[in-house]
Amino acid sequence: MGQKVHPLGLRLGITQKHRSVWFSKFDNYPRLILEDKNIRSYIFKKYSKAHIIDVLIKRYRTTQNIETKEPIDLVEVSINTALPSKILNRKNTKESLTELKSILxxxxxKERLNKNLPKVEIILNVFKVEDIYSEASVLADYLIQQLEERVPFRSALKKTLNRTRFTKLKGIKIQISGRLNGAEIARTEWVRKGRVPLQTLRADINYSYKTAKTIYGILGIKVWLFKGEKT
Known part of the structure; x- marks a missing residue:
């Protein structure tokens, strides 16, 4: 039986970069990984309609607060999104950034309480992604929206493929699993357009896995995009 490998993890250091960039003592790794997970979970849950593509986290060396002289850990959080207006208040951008920063x-x-660890200071960046339909997570969100509105899955797949007509993608593959159109027996259906060479390590693959909550149950959605080969 063929074993599945995550297409992004397989290409780390080749065409993909780490989403978290930092180095620490061995004892601190579990705590910092949990912090990264909690930060990402909050952002993705709070701004689910902002079409967030990824959240990049960088940690810097412990420094001193200029005013209080207390040690602080600097953490830079960069949010790449298709709709920054869903995160930032147009009337008061600074206030919305400050509010999100304090929550993070x-x-x-909470993770550092009673552990005699330095406080955290967040540096927050929000970037807008221009070519949104060249991102797998945006296409997955669009397909989820169609399926949750009870659009037949074949029509939803065609509409999603049409969104990529004017992009520079070399190939796209979409897979849906579950009780499609309310069928009693779950099955898997997929559609592909162009080339999607998952075995080629130098292939620039963009991948996303999400779930759609329908009245018949949960549908699993996977999207692979092939953007070309990196030399």
Whole structure:
């Protein structure tokens, strides 16, 4: 039986970069990984309609607060999104950034409470992604929206493929698993357009896995995009 490998993890260091960039002592790794997970979970859950593509986290060396002289850990959080207006308030961008920054700092503070660890200071960046239909997570979100509105899955697949007509993608593959159109027996259906060479390590593959919650149950959605080969 063929074993499945995550297409992004397989290409780390070749065409993909790490989403978390930091180095620490061995004893601190579990705590910092949990902090990263909690930060990402909050952002993806809070701004589920913002079509967030990824959240990059960088940690810097422990420094001192200029005013209080207390040690602090600097953490840079960069959010790449298709709709930054869903995160930032157009009338008061600074206030919405400050509010999100304080919430993320409190999330980290809970993990460090009673452990004599330095406080965290968040540096927050929000970037807009221009070519949104060249991102697998955006296409997966669009397909989820169609399926949850009870659009037949074949029509939803065609509409999703049509969204990529004017992009520079070399290939796309979409797979849906579950009780499709309310069928009693779950099955898997997929559609492909162009080339998607998952065995080629130098292939620039963009991948996303999400779930759609329908009245018949949960549908698993996988999207692979092939953007070309990197030399």
């Amino acid at each position: 700092e409190n999330i980290c503070y």
